[in-house]
Amino acid sequence: MLVDFIKKNKKNLFFYGGLFLLVFLYLTNFKIDVKTDDGWFMTAPREYDLFSYLQWRYEEWSARLFPETTLYFIFLVPLFVHHFISACAWFLYSYSLVRLFSEKVTRVNFLVAFFSLGFMNVFVMKDALFWITGATNYLWPLSLGLFALIPYADNFFRRKQTTVWPYLLPAFLFSLSNEQLIACVIGVVLIYHVAIFLRKQKENYLLFLPTSFFIGGAIFMLSAPGNDLRLQQEVKMWMPDYHDLSIFTKVLRGSSWLFEGWQTKLLLLFIVLFIVSALIDAKRMLIKVTGVYTAFLLLLVHTFPDRFTNFQAITKIDLLLEIKQGNLFHGSVLGAVAPFVLWGLFFLLVIVCSITVSEQKIFLGLSYCAAVFSSMIMWFSPTMYASGARVFMCASVFLIINLYLLYQQLLKTKGKEAEWKISVYACFLPAINLLFVLFLP
Numbered sequence: 001m002l003v004d005f006i007k008k009n010k011k012n013l014f015f016y017g018g019l020f021l022l023v024f025l026y027l028t029n030f031k032i033d034v035k036t037d038d039g040w041f042m043t044a045p046r047e048y049d050l051f052s053y054l055q056w057r058y059e060e061w062s063a064r065l066f067p068e069t070t071l072y073f074i075f076l077v078p079l080f081v082h083h084f085i086s087a088c089a090w091f092l093y094s095y096s097l098v099r100l101f102s103e104k105v106t107r108v109n110f111l112v113a114f115f116s117l118g119f120m121n122v123f124v125m126k127d128a129l130f131w132i133t134g135a136t137n138y139l140w141p142l143s144l145g146l147f148a149l150i151p152y153a154d155n156f157f158r159r160k161q162t163t164v165w166p167y168l169l170p171a172f173l174f175s176l177s178n179e180q181l182i183a184c185v186i187g188v189v190l191i192y193h194v195a196i197f198l199r200k201q202k203e204n205y206l207l208f209l210p211t212s213f214f215i216g217g218a219i220f221m222l223s224a225p226g227n228d229l230r231l232q233q234e235v236k237m238w239m240p241d242y243h244d245l246s247i248f249t250k251v252l253r254g255s256s257w258l259f260e261g262w263q264t265k266l267l268l269l270f271i272v273l274f275i276v277s278a279l280i281d282a283k284r285m286l287i288k289v290t291g292v293y294t295a296f297l298l299l300l301v302h303t304f305p306d307r308f309t310n311f312q313a314i315t316k317i318d319l320l321l322e323i324k325q326g327n328l329f330h331g332s333v334l335g336a337v338a339p340f341v342l343w344g345l346f347f348l349l350v351i352v353c354s355i356t357v358s359e360q361k362i363f364l365g366l367s368y369c370a371a372v373f374s375s376m377i378m379w380f381s382p383t384m385y386a387s388g389a390r391v392f393m394c395a396s397v398f399l400i401i402n403l404y405l406l407y408q409q410l411l412k413t414k415g416k417e418a419e420w421k422i423s424v425y426a427c428f429l430p431a432i433n434l435l436f437v438l439f440l441p
Contacts, residue, residue, distance in 0.1 A: 015107050016091075019114070023090055027083040029438050030130045032075070037133040042075040063224035065176040067136045074136065086135050089143040090114065096146035097404060100153040103160070108423050116404060118430020119272060120396045121265040122437050127390035130437065138393050141177035144170040145185050148210055152192050155204045164206040171210035175217025180377055180394050182218050184370050189214060191366060231382065239382035252314060254379025255340070260311040261375065263343050265392040269399040270350045272429070276406045277354045280413055286356060290349040297346055308339050354402060359409055364402050371398035 032038045044053055050072055057068050074082050094114040098105045117129065128138035148171035151162040175182060189211045196203050235242045245253070262270075274294065278287050301308050314336040351368050358364045374394035378384045407426055411419050 012107070016110075019111070020087055020091065023087040024080075024083055026434070027086055027130065028080065030083075030132070032079065032132055036131070038075075038131075041071045041133060044072055045076055057226065059225050059229075061226045061230050063176070063221040063226065064137065064178065066173045067141065067177055070136050070140070071133060074132070079132075082132055082135070086130075086139060089135070089140045090117070090129075092143040092147055093117070093139075096143065096150060097401070099150045100146065100401075101157065101405060101408060103154070103158060108419070112407065112423055112426045113404065115427040115430040115434075116400045118432075118434040119269050119400055119403065120393065120433075121268065121389065122433060122440060123389040124265055124392050124396055125434070125437050126440050127388050128393035131390075134390050137178055138181075138390055141174050141181055142393070142397060144174040144177070145181055148174055149185070149188065151204065151207060151210075152189060155201075155207070156192055156195065159201065161202070161204045164204070164209060168209060168213070171213045172217075175213040176221065177217075179218070179221055180374055180391065182214060182221070183377060184374050184394060184398070186214050186218060187370060187373070234386075235382045238386040239384075242382045250379060254376065254384065256311040256314055257378070257384050258375050259340055259343055260309075261389075261392050262347065262395070263309060263311070265389055266396060266399060268433075269396060269403065270347060273354050273399065273403055273406065274350045276403065276410055277350075277357050280357045280406065280410050284353075284356065286349075286353055290353050293349060294346065297342055300342070307335070308342055310336075311339050314340070354406060357409075358406060360405055364405065367398045367402050371395040374398065 032042070034042065047053075048056065050069070053072055054065065054068060057063075058065070062068060091114075094110050094116075095105060097113040097116065098109045102109065117125065120129075127134045129135055148167050151164050151167055154160045154162040174185070189207075193203070193207075193211065271294070274290060278291065281287065297308075355361050355364050355368075372395075375392065378387065378391055381387070407422070411422060414422060
């Protein structure tokens with residue numbers, strides 16, 4: 001039986017086995033950084049038994065029970081175990097991304113989905129995917145969350161009621177993993193249930209089980225007593241004036257952080273989204289206008305790099321007072337507002353272009369809204385600036401999902417003869433980006 005199985009699946013075993021080996025070897029380049037949270041989690045087993053450790057974390061810091069438990073044990077075993085699990089998570093992410101939109105997983109689609117993570121900014125990848133603590137809190141929950149959404153996608157896109165039981169454990173573990181990710185997934189599944197109801201389509205009632213896990217996990221994590229204590233410590237350490245800020249000031253400060261983050265961490269994804277949209281339908285006037293505007297904006301930023309990427313200037317002035325005094329067109333106000341207008345128009349044009357050419361307009365629109373929402377969550381966190389690049393992983397994933405959908409549509413428009421060439425291009429750029437990560441300090 002085993003020999004027959006190997007003979008029938010020889011190509012698949014060689015392809016996936018070889019790719020897994022390459023991934024594992026790639027991940028071995030990332031070591032424990034004792035100067036970061038890695039160093040703290042290494043000492044935890046010496047000071048606490050598991051139950052005391054989880055109780056302390058829940059009551060005084062975080063209710064992310066899955067990554068917290070994993071981090072308690074992961075530094076007690078050789079580092080290659082972490083790399084092996086991360087490689088498995090990367091594979092699970094790739095499989096899940098393909099399965100969300102296709103019933104069959106081909107080697108080419110799997111490879112494109114696998115390399116799609118490489119479209120992320122290099123600093124986002126390093127912090128969220130390859131840093132030991134970061135991977136446990138972001139990459140592993142991401143792969144579990146996407147996998148848990150497969151039965152929802154089967155029923156919504158293909159009207160097929162998939163068995164839910166294999167997805168319950170991943171859904172449960174994911175529900176106790178990451179507040180930012182779980183908030184987005186709850187939005188996705190609630191929209192799914194509402195859409196199924198409005199379409200008068202037969203519901204897979206067993207899907208209410210993972211939905212209840214997601215909602216219950218979010219309530220459990222957000223109601224943990226440690227959140228208040230953690231907030232006090234984070235305010236004291238990172239943003240002492242946090243409680244004195246008005247809602248408007250928080251939104252203004254959050255907006256400057258969001259635009260700066262999107263301009264630096266998501267720019268590559270937006271440019272690739274536009275390129276793929278243009279390849280799908282280059283004749284549209286909107287595509288041409290967006291292309292000209294993008295070239296103009298990049299030239300402007302190249303010529304005046306500090307003037308049109310300074311999103312912090314708006315936090316240095318009293319915008320409401322300037323507006324009340326009629327100083328809206330004064331140089332300092334215009335200089336502070338200009339980067340938001342220019343980059344906001346760029347993001348909007350690319351979003352509208354991709355939605356216009358897409359066959360899944362509503363889905364793409366909702367996905368973009370989720371990307372924005374996942375970043376806006378941080379507006380009311382005192383660790384907005386301290387959290388680093390990893391908090392943009394969630395927005396990056398939603399953009400990657402849109403990019404993968406447009407890639408699939410591009411294959412249909414260009415035909416079978418162009419599939420291999422397009423797939424090579426889809427893998428080449430992210431592969432180079434993944435290599436760049438190895439040279440980061």
